[in-house]
Amino acid sequence: MPTPIPERISPRLLHTLKALAKRGGLKMSIPIKSEELGRELGISQQTASKHILELFSLGLLERMLGTRNQMLLVTQKGQSVLWMEYQDYKVVFEENVKVLARGMVIGGLGEGRYYLNQEGYSKQFRKKLGIMPYSGTLNIRLLPSHTGLISKLRSSEGIDIEGFSMGHRTFGSVKCFPARIKDVECFLVFPRRSHYDDTLEVISAKHLRTALNLSDEDEVELEIEVS
Amino acid sequence: MPTPIPERISPRLLHTLKALAKRGGLKMSIPIKSEELGRELGISQQTASKHILELFSLGLLERMLGTRNQMLLVTQKGQSVLWMEYQDYKVVFEENVKVLARGMVIGGLGEGRYYLNQEGYSKQFRKKLGIMPYSGTLNIRLLPSHTGLISKLRSSEGIDIEGFSMGHRTFGSVKCFPARIKDVECFLVFPRRSHYDDTLEVISAKHLRTALNLSDEDEVELEIEVS
């Protein structure tokens, strides 16, 4: 499971890279003629050749040009690009899946702390999540390319945390998903009813900003167990 | 003729379709603004809109245009396109996987029959595959877009059938993969050493051409259990 630097590449290059991987180019250097690759992809030899060169210059392909034909090997970086894509399809078709959400730490306004300190929530967190959350949430603004997750979260079950009333104030029900940021266990807290929003709220037993040495604007990867 | 029609679509449309599926568009009609979709994909509102229209006219998307925003649902056809893609990634990353190979029935030259009737092979077929193969093979020429499988088959284990010698003639070792064509059980016979070839040979206890009513040039789907 490779996950160093996940960049997105253009769909057409991805398509070509996948074809090479399908031929076994992940594990070993494979011999392939540009004409042959082109035929498989339904494009010309010239275009296939150009794609190979582009993939190479992006560092997604290793290449040895012999006299008879070239040998190609998908690099680690290339593998991680394909792996991300594979994860996307898993999200689409599988019920239980670990999803990577990338985004940026943003400053909270203190409402997270206000909510969490409500007995109505924190009692349930202790009981259903088995943690005593540090008071305060970490807010993560998703990268635009990762906001598609939100609908998936919306339609997934999660761990139910019931809403309640306190005096004249109402606190809505939320659902939680087990998650981690760089091996630190945490939970994603997701409101059951909300308007579309690209920000995720995360709680944990530890103070995440300290434990992970995070500041505003830092980019983080949150691994969420959706089910 | 009335077969499910898994067509390939352009990588860029596939990319857009996947984004919609990721948002849950497989199961229910989802509200999405073209501007929003564009942002997620890193393209303009206009292009996203055009993609939606193209996907719609290809019958991959169902669409209800309201006053506020449009509702989109991925059709069955759209799902099968995405499913194929998902299978591709499975082939890349998973060890054991069922693979669909599409191709055309082509006339054999009778060598299949000659080989199979060799005791050295047929004894092993009975013992290791548990079948008494009908004498003769079905030859399938893969569509260009499916030839990538061959390398995968080459690097997979399969069920070993040992080679042998008969007098001065040598019969090479092959490997078999359990397979089926439209629910008829069969086995793909794959030579361990061969030059690159886009034709697959299939054996079965039944006479496949009769059982499936196949003639030369007919298109067939072979489901192979690779491992």
Added chain:
DNA sequence: ATTACTAGGGTTCGAGTAG
């Protein structure tokens, strides 16, 4: 507010062909 047409510019493609 949101979709989608048109026009223009930029990118990608493939035939011819050089290396």
Added chain:
DNA sequence: TCTACTCGAACCCTAGTAA
């Protein structure tokens, strides 16, 4: 034989804007 360059054409994207 095979890869890959040039360049004209086809394709695709976006800004402006209509509906």
